[in-house]
Amino acid sequence: MTTFILVSGMFTGTHIWQDTAARLTAAGARAHTVALTGLDGPRAAPGTGVDLETHIADVLAVIDSVETGPDGKVVLVGHDYGIHPAVGAADRRADRVARIVHLDSGLPRDGVPALAAVPDQSLRERLGGEESHDGLLPPPAAHDAWQRWGSTDGVPAAALDRLTALAAPQPLGTLLQPLRLTGAVDTVPSTGVLCTGNGTSIELIQMLVGLGDPALRALTDRRVTFFELPTGHWPMLSRPAELGDVLLRAAAGEGHRLTPVDAAEPPAHLRPFLLDVPEVPRERHGNVDLYLPDAQEPRPAVVFVHGGPVPADATPTPRGWPGLTGHARYAAAEGAVGVLLDHRLHDLGDYERAAADVAAAVELVRADPRVDADRIALWFFSGGGLLTVDWLSAPPAWLRCLAATYPVLAPLPNWGLSGTRFHPARALANAGALPLVLTRVGREMPEIAATVEEFLAAAKDHGADVEVIDVPNGHHGFETIDRTDEARAAIRHAMRSVLRLAFGPDTRGHQSARRPAPDYRRE
Template sequence: MTEFVLVGGWFTGTHVWEATAAELTAAGAGAHAVALTGLDGPREDGTDLETHVADVLAVLDSIGADGRDVVLVGHDYGIHPAVAAADRRPGRVARIVHLDAGLPQDGVPALAAVPDQALRAELAGRAAGDGGVLAPPAHDEWRRWGSTDGLSDAALDRLTALAAPQPLGTLLQPLRLTGAAAALPSTAVLCTRNGVGIALVQAQVDFGDPALQALADPRVTFFELPTGHWPMLSCPADLARVLLRAAAGEGHRLTPAGTAEPPAHLRPFLLDVPERPRERTGRVDLYPADAGEPRPAVLFVHGGPVPADARPTPRDWPALTGYARYAAGEGVVAAVLDHRLHDVSDYPRAAEDVAAAVDTVRADPRVDADRIALWFFSGGGLLAADWLQAPPPWLRCLAATYPILAPLPNWGLPEGRFRPVEAVARAGALPVVLTRVGRESPEIAATVEEFRTAAGRHGADIELIDVPDARHAFETLDRDEAAREAVRHAMRSVLARLRS
């Protein structure tokens, strides 16, 4: 028989596990929800991460060691005391399940996993032992902590009513690990409505980030649930089935980087475009046009986040070099930027890189500084907000291809910036060429639809190019004529606006 030890997340007590635990026990398994000090029952002074590790260890030690497998499940914050407990009792744990949770690291406090970046910065200066607490979210504030997709009104009401203040020591005290837990089998259950799915994790592994290569270990499995951040409340039966399958060693396994065909971002561009001269200056690669007089220019802005150690870097990816060579062959100056969007917290720095690249391109004597287009891809779409918010007169067109146009639920970006859905209200007459793929993830597709709705409400000039059967990053994944024509169509539209 499998025994499941269930460790809750921010502000939540054992009540969140009631339905899931009932499903597990009905299937013949054991289920033990851990009562975390200060979150279940009276608050105690001095509660910190070590207090919660001790709470988990007490439950682990209470389960007999008579051959029963123990699966330790940690939801968001709960993964920190769960992994620490497994690190101290590796012989008692058969598997660790990261339920919509990150990868805790030795020496890093749980504060680093708080999704709200502004709140994280505010709390960073507090002391772990000051005895303070973080007030639980109000009814309409839970989205700051994760997607509430799938939660009924009654479930959200109960979550709010029973929420407890989070002791600051649990967030601020550094996690201490010996490395013993790293050798245990593990499973990640990804709640896709919260913004992350298996394909995205595989892409991050494919980028070559050394810190993520352990995710492709065969002992690591993955499941997806099409729900928000609280699956134990939104779909407890589905969650229980996934946990039982995880305990049996089932699940999707990632492909290690470099062991199969080239990853999506390194496959050939779908159009056959000739090589072009390229000049590298700092973070910008410039592809000059064959012309004596200054020509219009288009700056291509890649998506992300892309790990800092990814090689090659985006300006050498076939899709971006393909677009740049295509544009230069059509008589405009093309530029590709390597911006520093390595984490969702890096959007301000990446925006600075885009602005600096624009200055570099406009200052080149071969460029007509009054005729510039910006072309954003994927996660780079959020960087379009600054330019939509206050379009300069020299910006003749803004293009966005399979973009993310509103922050995903678990990104925690500060209010007021990097929200094209809101910025389009001030776009005025700026033409926007938007390429939408039909086989997009529902989470990203929802941001595109929000943008289109807002653009229509404010009378923005949007040209929509639909590619119904194409995927995200289709330029290196889909080689059919419809995909090729979509790229040609988008290029014609951007160049027409640059030349008008």
């Protein structure tokens, strides 16, 4: 008989587990919930000193008191913020914990406060310098306010009413006090339950592992498993029965296991470009690379903007990735200047500085005498899609085209960017006649595909000039993984469209005579 201990997240208490606990007990398991000080029962008051250690002690008290099976162990389930006291307790009772289940939560680390995992970027910045741990963070006061903390997809209105009515202020000390771990918890098996409606999936985690993020390397351990639930951030309210079934399977050691990075087989983003493109001269200027055509007169430039977040210590950096260098060489072979840059999108909170990096690179390129400063195209990939927003909001006269390939075109619910400007669909109202070229893959991750459809719906509403190039069997990152004629044709189609617009009529309405016409018909 498995014994589960369920730890709730920010603002919430034991009441949220009612239906899931019933499902577990009906299946023959034991289910216990943890009443976190200040969140269950009497509300915390300023100055009472409730912090992360207080909540770790709450979890330890339950671990030490519950009845267990013959092995004397429990399965700890931490939702949202609750994973931090759960992991802290497991580190001190590693011999009593059979498995830790991370329910749509982050990865707690030694010395890092729970605030680092809070999705609201603006809140993280505001509280980051907080010295006092005695304050309280007010809970969401209405249904819509919960979206700041995660997707409410699938939660019935009545359940949202109850969630809001019973929500408690979160003691700031629980978010600001660093978690202290001895390392004992590293021996405990774990399971991640990912809620795809909140913006996370197994495919996305696997892709991030492939990028070489050392913080994610441990997720490929065979003791780590994963499940997905097609719902928002509160599955105990939206899909309690399904959650109960997943927890039972997790306790049994079931679930998907990630594929470790194989040194003999490069990850998807480091495989060869699908097209055979010629070598061209390359110049490096700081964080910008220019791929130069064989030309005497100034030529249009195509600036390729990589996605992310990409770990700061990734090797090679994005401007060395074959898919991007292949695009830049292809553009140069067709008579344009291909431009690659490394921008500093290393974390979801880095979009502001990444946008500044892109703007600075564009100005560097336009100042180069070999570039026709009045004929620039910008081409964005993957998570770089959010960086389109400034160019859509106020397109400069010299921007001839904006392209995006398998882009993310709205912040995912758990990215915490709802209070920022990085919402491309909203920017379309000011895009005017700027031509857009969007390459859409049919096998996109659902959470990303939804952002593309949102963008295209907004484009239709605003009458935007969008050419959509569909790759029905294409995957995210298809230019290095889908070795098919369909994928090759899509790359050629997109490049033809972008170069046609970049080389298009000059300011007098005549086709530019400063370069030989590219062979747009080439297949």
